[in-house]
Amino acid sequence: MSRPDAEPSLHDDAARAGWLYYVGGMTQDQIAAELGISRQRAQRLVSRAMAEGLIQVRLNHRIGACLDLEAALRDRFGLDRVRVAPGLGAGADPVRAIAPAAAAELERFLRMPEPLVVALGTGRALRGMVDAMVEIDSPQHRLVSLIGNIAPDGSASFFDVVMRIADKVRAPHYPMPVPVISPTPEENEAFHRLPPVRKVVALAEAADVVFVGVGQMSNDAPLLADGFVTRAELDEMQTAGASGEVAGWVFDSEGRYLDLGTNRRTGGVRVAPGLARPSIGIAAGASKVPAILAALKSRIINGLVTDEPTARALLSRA
Amino acid sequence: MSRPDAEPSLHDDAARAGWLYYVGGMTQDQIAAELGISRQRAQRLVSRAMAEGLIQVRLNHRIGACLDLEAALRDRFGLDRVRVAPGLGAGADPVRAIAPAAAAELERFLRMPEPLVVALGTGRALRGMVDAMVEIDSPQHRLVSLIGNIAPDGSASFFDVVMRIADKVRAPHYPMPVPVISPTPEENEAFHRLPPVRKVVALAEAADVVFVGVGQMSNDAPLLADGFVTRAELDEMQTAGASGEVAGWVFDSEGRYLDLGTNRRTGGVRVAPGLARPSIGIAAGASKVPAILAALKSRIINGLVTDEPTARALLSRA
DNA sequence: TCGCCTTATGGGTAAATGCTCATACATCGA
């Protein structure tokens, strides 16, 4: 029995209510009458539509101050693509601010007709970007992960961005079937000698465009919070000048990859600095400023999506 | 640097306020505090951002497209009630797609406490609607058929919708005890002179709400397939510009009833065009597009339940 | 089957929002 959606699901109702509210400009009373439900239920549906990201809001105007910051960043770091989203005020999660802009930037590439290989890192920023994306049918592209998808506890999907994007664009996708960080260099190498892994690695290295988050290596490092490195390993790398990481690979304040600590056991593909293909960093937040700065200096990334306060901080420290 | 401390334009402020409101989820009070303005000004900026399209809202859900189509149909044809169900893909029976939506629409009326007279046509679409209906005890309403229930072979129930609905709502029901199409105008008139028939006709003409299918008059006409008209009669009416039919009454491409062919011998009640009471067409399918278009033009129906591809076709031909 | 636990529902209410209006300010023309 193929009956895809015979009964209007909760999502359908929520989407409809949200549409009537935000697009149709109706009050919740009117929506309740229209759908034959109570006002409270209408309110819950509308709020659910927003919470689940069924309703997407974007700013269709470049605020002058942000444009100025973009131009300044472009000048100062020789960037190809820069987007600065308005800040949301202290205390707000900067991912909320940059997600729509990041999604728009990714969609730009996905809408190109010629087939592209898009390489992706992980992290909360990329996760937010994907959530803010619309569904877009682009089966001509290939999506490849830069970073292993096997977490320390063996679970397969952490912030598995590639899978989620692939859902939305219906494009072939290639997760990196290795541990994010292996216990020993030998085990890491063993994984990377496997032919299927070599294929994915080759694909990632040949990517036409790269989207990555940027992690700080201060005490609030995502690598530590997510259990990929121990406190001792973090200490060691901090002492050696670790400033940030991209796709799990740690670099110093000049953006030079370190040859120690977990860098000897990190799986997947390191984003090569200084290449011509677009390499877009998606990152915002005061604690990430030194890391972003370093990645920009060595051109691990040559494009940036960030928010207003982060942009200001980058310029004042540069 | 390009514009040292340029005064932020009104648009900039509006965009920023709208951003903080819709993306940041702040209250207008908080925005006012953040930007150092009065709450009223914040409110005006937010509302301006929306009015000028600085803030774009879109729905990231499959039914989003359907809602857009509904709005377009409502605009284009001045309809009161429109539902567009998501298409089920080529090859699938469109009745399957629209039946749940049609049932929901009918249930809306049946749930009303005040007694209604509901007039019904026949056809596969209405049959599907009834099958998709839940049982609902509404003895306050009366259900009346628009169309005769005597088939050419003398059998009484073909797609007899009224009986089946009545089963589900346990409401009094009034079949139209005349032939769908009589052999001669005289026989038809003889039936309609009978007092019981006149009562049913009067009831149908006073209906508070009408649900009908819409039949095409191309070579795959339901009237022909079900043996109500002969091939010769169909030819004659096609030559005269027949475009579709509602409850057995044939009309041209502008929705004007023809005065020839079987229209002179059709029993039951013709749905009068342009009345205020809801008259909901339940119809989908590529071959029905010209018929639906005609019925919409002359407002034989002022409401529509259809599916996505049909909705698109209606709009592109309109 | 019963009773417990989780989840959904609708009433009530405080907070937030949108609207109207009187007023202030500025611009422009006589």
Add this chain to the structure above:
DNA sequence: TCGATGTATGAGCATTTACCCATAAGGCGA
């Protein structure tokens, strides 16, 4: 200079929305 005209502002108020809570409904294990 004065007045007229148009526009922006904030106060007050009606409407709308969000949240809390008591209760009902549904699911699940004993």
